[in-house]
Amino acid sequence: MTVHRHTNHLTPFGLNLSKPCLIAFSLAATPAIAAQPATPPYPAKPIRLIVPQPPSGTVDMLARLIGGKLTAALGQQVVIDNRAGGGTLIGSEMVAKGAPDGYTLLLTANPHTTNPALHAKLPYDTVRDFAGITQIAASPLVLTAHPSLPARTVPEVITLAKQRPGQLSYGTSGNGGPQHLAGEMFKFMAGVSMIHVPYRGGAPAIADLLAGQTQLMFGSTFTVIPQHAAGKLRALGVTSATPWPTLPGVMPVAQTLPQFEVRSWLGLAAPAGLPAPIAQRLNAEVKTLLQRPDVMQTLTLAGSAASYSSSQSMQDMVQNDIARWRSVIARRNIQLEN
Numbered sequence: 001m002t003v004h005r006h007t008n009h010l011t012p013f014g015l016n017l018s019k020p021c022l023i024a025f026s027l028a029a030t031p032a033i034a035a036q037p038a039t040p041p042y043p044a045k046p047i048r049l050i051v052p053q054p055p056s057g058t059v060d061m062l063a064r065l066i067g068g069k070l071t072a073a074l075g076q077q078v079v080i081d082n083r084a085g086g087g088t089l090i091g092s093e094m095v096a097k098g099a100p101d102g103y104t105l106l107l108t109a110n111p112h113t114t115n116p117a118l119h120a121k122l123p124y125d126t127v128r129d130f131a132g133i134t135q136i137a138a139s140p141l142v143l144t145a146h147p148s149l150p151a152r153t154v155p156e157v158i159t160l161a162k163q164r165p166g167q168l169s170y171g172t173s174g175n176g177g178p179q180h181l182a183g184e185m186f187k188f189m190a191g192v193s194m195i196h197v198p199y200r201g202g203a204p205a206i207a208d209l210l211a212g213q214t215q216l217m218f219g220s221t222f223t224v225i226p227q228h229a230a231g232k233l234r235a236l237g238v239t240s241a242t243p244w245p246t247l248p249g250v251m252p253v254a255q256t257l258p259q260f261e262v263r264s265w266l267g268l269a270a271p272a273g274l275p276a277p278i279a280q281r282l283n284a285e286v287k288t289l290l291q292r293p294d295v296m297q298t299l300t301l302a303g304s305a306a307s308y309s310s311s312q313s314m315q316d317m318v319q320n321d322i323a324r325w326r327s328v329i330a331r332r333n334i335q336l337e338n
Contacts, residue, residue: 046077051107052091054084063107069289096124100273108267110178113321117329118176131274132314134283138265138307140240141218149215154237154256161192169195170216171205182218182262184332189257221303
């Protein structure tokens with residue numbers, strides 16, 4: 001008598017099936033597996049752009065400009081989320097600890113690269129925990145004087161400061177900011193002594209300069225240009241390496257102090273680990289919108305200019321700026337306390 005053996009198989013569901021039945025079961029299950037939905041293309045939901053500064057001023061205005069243009073380009077709402085506090089640390093930490101999926105972005109600026117030297121400890125690593133996407137805009141500062149100051153050029157300011165050591169004062173928007181650092185670099189490179197007067201923001205600093213309470217200031221182009229045009233303040237030099245187009249006739253400070261360069265900048269970043277295709281998409285969209293005439297005009301009115309870069313150039317700029325400001329801050333013993 002011939003004995004036929006049937007090999008039984010235990011399925012993942014606990015069913016005991018013969019081989020022919022198992023084949024039929026597998027074929028039946030295959031279409032269900034293949035029918036699983038694919039990951040939707042980016043972006044598939046709104047994007048949060050964290051601005052680590054208050055909802056006012058030039059940075060916030062430019063954030064809303066960029067956010068609005070990206071909303072139209074990406075087909076998803078870019079929501080501006082102002083998270084001010086801690087000298088931009090609060091908002092930056094939120095992004096550093098966010099998911100690297102392209103739905104949490106950071107509009108970053110100068111404090112991003114000065115904070116590592118100004119704080120003994122940060123809640124994140126500025127280089128390791130962020131992925132740079134692109135620079136967006138940049139502008140110089142303007143060495144500005146009250147009209148009563150008997151100096152009309154950068155060399156004349158240096159001469160006057162040497163004649164009156166410790167008597168000239170310069171106001172800033174606060175300790176550790178670009179205006180303060182520019183002033184400290186100027187004093188060091190020119191070999192002069194001047195009094196630093198820190199304010200809680202640029203508005204009170206420019207108000208006291210207009211009133212003649214201070215004599216000098218490294219002010220923003222946005223603030224200085226209209227006052228210079230009205231004859232209420234005198235622009236003496238720009239902190240860019242070359243002349244600035246909206247301040248004709250005002251020469252770079254670097255013509256007197258070689259290598260002197262300080263700039264205000266904005267950039268776009270994300271949590272580290274951002275997938276390359278998403279970074280490339282965002283980089284390309286920003287590059288396109290920065291070429292639009294209406295965007296360029298708005299940047300010009302804000303005293304800035306488009307400053308597109310590759311993601312790698314953004315990363316390199318951050319690392320170079322950190323090293324540079326560490327040196328300046330340590331050499332001048334700059335402290336955050338007023």
